[in-house]
Amino acid sequence: MSLEVRLVAHTTEPARLVAAAAKLCYSASSVGDLYDGLDSEKIRHFLKLLRDAGHLSPFEHASFTYAIEGVSRVATHQLVRHRVASYSQQSQRYVTMGPPRCVVPPSIEGNAEAVEIFGSQAAEAHSAYERMIALGVPKEDARFILPHGWETSIIVTMNSRELRHFFALRLCRRAQWEIRSVARRMLELVFAMAPELFDASGPPCVSGGCTELNSCGSPFSSTEEVLGER
Ligand SMILES: Cc1cc2nc3c(=O)[nH]c(=O)nc-3n(C[C@H](O)[C@H](O)[C@H](O)COP(=O)(O)OP(=O)(O)OC[C@H]3O[C@@H](n4cnc5c(N)ncnc54)[C@H](O)[C@@H]3O)c2cc1C
Numbered sequence: 001m002s003l004e005v006r007l008v009a010h011t012t013e014p015a016r017l018v019a020a021a022a023k024l025c026y027s028a029s030s031v032g033d034l035y036d037g038l039d040s041e042k043i044r045h046f047l048k049l050l051r052d053a054g055h056l057s058p059f060e061h062a063s064f065t066y067a068i069e070g071v072s073r074v075a076t077h078q079l080v081r082h083r084v085a086s087y088s089q090q091s092q093r094y095v096t097m098g099p100p101r102c103v104v105p106p107s108i109e110g111n112a113e114a115v116e117i118f119g120s121q122a123a124e125a126h127s128a129y130e131r132m133i134a135l136g137v138p139k140e141d142a143r144f145i146l147p148h149g150w151e152t153s154i155i156v157t158m159n160s161r162e163l164r165h166f167f168a169l170r171l172c173r174r175a176q177w178e179i180r181s182v183a184r185r186m187l188e189l190v191f192a193m194a195p196e197l198f199d200a201s202g203p204p205c206v207s208g209g210c211t212e213l214n215s216c217g218s219p220f221s222s223t224e225e226v227l228g229e230r
Helices: 014-026 040-053 057-061 073-079 112-134 139-145 160-170 177-193 223-228
Strands: 004-010 063-072 085-089 151-159
Touching: 004 177, 014 040, 014 057, 040 057, 057 151, 057 160, 063 073, 063 160, 063 177, 073 151, 073 177, 112 139, 151 160, 160 177, 177 223
Parallel strands: none
Antiparallel strands: 004 063, 063 151, 085 151
């Protein structure tokens, strides 16, 4: 199965909500008129002011839930390192792993001999898994033999502050290719529905400054350019 990322739920009018929350901080508005006059242009302007000032807590009011499948455990291990989030991942303790389903890295896919090695080793590992289960070894122990590349599915919820942080780290050209693909798809989905909220999202070079120790030397100039990369 190829990578599939769906946006399954999100806060209603997320950008307006974040702008309204920020407006509450800086004006004498009552809660009844917080949304008044908050058109797309004002929201975009307001959210940029917040970002420039480093006042990022209003971004925490908007949350987004994704369902991701066809992704390897290599990638989800990197994903779950992001702690300001909620996760539900298919369990290898409770779910029996069927025939080999591994994400094949492009560097292997493009090499017939490597594909043969990869495929036969995955099949061998899965056969060992099944044989151990037949011997009475619990699934939670038999799974130790399965490859890192095994496909999994995961539901993740992040607020827009954490998403922006996640995109900054994981859309850098120096990040690993699979987590970059996941992050790109995640950004694509939220950028389409809340462009003001994810304006200038992506690695720090999008906003003009690289923070990498070993810069790639090829900065992105915009979020659109990040999304256009394949
Ligand atoms: C290119 C790249 C290479 C990497 N290589 C490695 C590697 O070799 N080995 C490795 O172990 N990891 C590696 N990582 C993972 C990295 O160290 C982080 O664990 C991961 O990116 C999660 O990001 P984060 O810690 O900024 O924050 P998140 O968990 O996303 O949290 C967001 C922010 O909240 C704050 N925060 C969260 N929890 C705490 C806390 N407990 N205390 C204080 N502040 C907190 C921090 O400001 C943090 O930046 C790599 C990441 C990248 C992008």
